[in-house]
Amino acid sequence: MDFDEHYVKTILPQRPQDSHKGTFGHVLNISGCGNYSGAAYFSSIAPLKVGCGRSTLASVTNVLSAVSALSPDVILLPLQETRENAISSRALKKLEKIIKNYDAISVGCGISLNNDTGKFLKKLILILADLQIPLVVDADGLSLLGELKRRLKKIDLPEHTVLTPHPAELARLMGMTVDTVLLQPEFWVRKCCEKYDCTTVLKLHKTLVADNKGNFYINNTGNTALSHGGSGDVLCGMITGFLAQGLSPFAASILAVYLHGLSAELASKDLTEYSTLASDLLKYIPEAIKTIL
Numbered sequence: 001m002d003f004d005e006h007y008v009k010t011i012l013p014q015r016p017q018d019s020h021k022g023t024f025g026h027v028l029n030i031s032g033c034g035n036y037s038g039a040a041y042f043s044s045i046a047p048l049k050v051g052c053g054r055s056t057l058a059s060v061t062n063v064l065s066a067v068s069a070l071s072p073d074v075i076l077l078p079l080q081e082t083r084e085n086a087i088s089s090r091a092l093k094k095l096e097k098i099i100k101n102y103d104a105i106s107v108g109c110g111i112s113l114n115n116d117t118g119k120f121l122k123k124l125i126l127i128l129a130d131l132q133i134p135l136v137v138d139a140d141g142l143s144l145l146g147e148l149k150r151r152l153k154k155i156d157l158p159e160h161t162v163l164t165p166h167p168a169e170l171a172r173l174m175g176m177t178v179d180t181v182l183l184q185p186e187f188w189v190r191k192c193c194e195k196y197d198c199t200t201v202l203k204l205h206k207t208l209v210a211d212n213k214g215n216f217y218i219n220n221t222g223n224t225a226l227s228h229g230g231s232g233d234v235l236c237g238m239i240t241g242f243l244a245q246g247l248s249p250f251a252a253s254i255l256a257v258y259l260h261g262l263s264a265e266l267a268s269k270d271l272t273e274y275s276t277l278a279s280d281l282l283k284y285i286p287e288a289i290k291t292i293l
Contacts, residue, residue, distance in 0.1 A: 003217040008258050009292045013051055013245040024053035025103035025244025028077075029237065030095075030124070032063035034085030036110025039139065039233045041067045042278050043109040044074045046237025049285040050259070052244045055237075056102070058095065060085050086112045089119035096127055104134045104243035108141020109233045118144045125157060134160035134243040134252075138236040139169075146172040149196075161198040162249045164236055170202055190216070199249035201239070203232060207257045211250040219254075222261025225268045230278025235260045238285070262288040 016023070027047040032040030044057040044067060057067055057074050060081040067074055079091035099105070107124060111117050121137075121144045128135055135158045137145055142165050148155055163173070167185070171178045173192055181188045189202040189210045199211040209217040225231075238260055242252035263284040267276040 003215075003254055005258075005292075008255055011247060011251045011255055012289070012292055013242065013247065015051070021053035024051055025241075025246070026054040026056065026101070027052050027237075027240050027244045028056050028058060028095075028099065028102040028105045029109070029240065030058045030079075030087065030105065030107040031109040031111060031233075032057070032059040032067075033087065033110055033112040034060065034062060036112070037063045037066035038230055038278075039110030041070050041074075042230045042233035042282070043106060043138070043237040043240075045071060045282055046234045046285070047241030047244065048073055049282055050238050050241040050245075050256070050289070052241035055241075058087075058091075060087060082114075082116050084112070084114070086114060086117055087120055089116050089123060092120060092123045092127065095124075099127060099133070100131060102133060102244075103246075104136070104240045106136040106138065106236055106240040108138040108144070109236055111140045111144075113140055113143055118147060121145065122148055122152075122155075125155065128158040129156055131158065132160070133158065134162070134240075134249060136162045136164065136236055136240045136243065138164045138232065142169040143172055145196075146175070149173070150175065157196055157198055160243070160249050161196070162201060162239055162243070162253055163192065163196060163198050164201040164203065164232065164239065165192075166203045166232065170200075186210075186216070199253055201235075201253050201257060203235070207261070209250065209253045209257060213250075215250050217250075217254050219257045219261055221258055222264050223268055223273050225264040225271075225273045225276035225281075226261070228277050231260075231264070231281060234278050234281045259285060259288045259292075262291065
């Protein structure tokens with residue numbers, strides 16, 4: 001199959017008139033710590049911008065306060081936290097009781113790197129192992145996952161998992177240098193899919209998407225405007241939002257990276273590639289969607 005612009009148009013979720021917020025899915029975004037409320041905001045709003053019905057942010061109290069001040073659209077779920085204002089591994093007791101109520105889960109944006117967040121991710125993966133809930137792992141979650149893989153050797157991710165590394169994160173996931181990844185990015189993104197039995201989105205100038213079934217896609221939208229902090233958090237939220245609406249991991253990833261890059265192009269026409277920020281991408285997602293309606 002040719003994964004071209006026509007394909008992108010065909011996989012955009014439909015909006016039946018006889019619908020309600022539950023029709024379009026509910027995302028649980030586990031994100032943020034004391035220093036990274038922006039990551040939590042971007043990855044929580046982006047699912048709504050691509051049509052998801054509801055987005056719940058599970059995080060520490062100061063992050064929830066910051067996100068609440070920026071938008072009334074996100075549902076807030078306070079979690080137990082450590083003294084360093086990071087999510088505590090004890091928070092899983094609360095999430096375990098309700099996690100089956102969500103249609104897609106994202107974890108990792110700005111959660112910080114420490115022993116407690118590592119324990120949290122390990123327990124979350126175990127809880128999700130028997131549930132058919134799609135999972136997106138991004139940012140700090142990828143670094144923690146790479147460390148778990150090195151220590152445990154065998155770690156079984158949920159069936160419908162998407163990993164969204166940049167080259168340095170892919171290098172950590174695969175236990176090699178960044179230069180090695182950049183010499184053969186297509187080879188290593190496929191190897192990541194094999195090693196973790198997942199769909200992988202490698203964020204490059206031309207983002208690569210591969211899955212564990214042999215499918216492969218090279219994205220041609222986007223520009224240097226995406227080289228700002230927070231743009232990856234927006235992409236994470238977009239992928240999760242499409243997963244919550246029922247797309248497969250590969251289709252959700254293709255559609256999200258295409259629209260994410262197109263949002264940057266459209267924003268840059270007004271703001272320049274120098275000045276387009278992650279917060280601007282959110283404003284131009286609707287314009288990007290209009291081009292494929």
